[in-house]
Amino acid sequence: MSLWERLLSARKKNSALVAKERLQIIISHERAQQRRKDLDYLPKLQQEILNVISKYIKIDKDQVSVQLERIGDNAVLELNVTIPEAETETV
């Protein structure tokens, strides 16, 4: 085997590079999965907030929305409650 061939085959067999690429893919996938799992509480949170508001105001399920967004290192929890106007006037 000539030196040149050896160099070529060595380049082809850079298994560390393959390892790195595989790891980057699987780890970013698993991190994303974990993040989704961490957000499992959102529907329950929405239901509980709805229950509390319903004690005082007649409100429909789709008038409360809870969303979590990630901006850099911070997570923004956005709670949007639409209160019927008739109700706000009586309060």
Added chain:
Amino acid sequence: MSISGELRTRPSKILIFLYNTFICNYSLSACGQQGGKEVRKLATIIVITSGKGGVGKTTSSAAFSTGLALRGHKTVVIDFDVGLRNLDLIMGCERRVVYDFVNVIHKEATLNQALIKDKRVPNLYILPASQTRDKEALTREGVGEVLEELAKEFDFIVCDSPAGIETGAVMAMYYADHAIVVTNPEVSSVRDSDRILGILASKTQRAESGLEPVKEHLLLTRYSPERVSTGDMLSIQDVKEILAIPLLGIIPESQAVLRASNTGLPVILDETSDAGQAYADAVARFLGDDIPFRFVSGEKKGLLRRLFGKNNTEVISA
């Protein structure tokens, strides 16, 4: 639902909360589950962890705790691998074990009865694991009480974690201030380390109570510069890039490690060995010294350089 179409609706309240990611996740999801003992922080608690087995946690725990004691800090190293204890063998005190960690938790023995004083290094104590129980014997409250008592006496508490992500591993990391993540430059080890980093960020006391997160350090072990240079091993930069935590030390693949475990001598006490020196460097870095990384170059040394040459140093940023 009684709200019908004739009611005009408009969005009247928009509330936006800004939280730090961690505080948000845990103050909402985990507040019911808190119940850990409040450990009074006098000692610094370090967990040596990895997820994967066989990467060098116990070797590193033995070397690191011995290194801290050699630098004059009163140190205790605790084996959390209940049922599969081995720290006693690596530390060379297996025949002096009478009582263990679980005995202390169950108040069947006092801490002073269970602590084994190292015969070679002053300021160094070992708390062995139980060989006959299982990991469920470790409770959050029990571990917390023991750590709290140790924290009054010691500067450093080193927790040698078992492999896995179950009770034993979670208990070992729960009260930690620092985590040393032991990783081999190999795919399964790196992946498991990433998993452990996720658990450190969620299942520790610091995470649950919204304190400053556990400080993470990467300890790359069994590193073989020659194999990196032929493209058959992940490099330091590769692993750092993937895990994205600061590098504390690089321990080269070394014959000295097996020799040390054969004789029950923490490898850091083999001062002429490459691995021993690399551990001493890592301890010094942990204590704040600024020293370059050694044993990272793949250059083959000739006999003369081996005898008279200096150790290779290469500039690698932590």
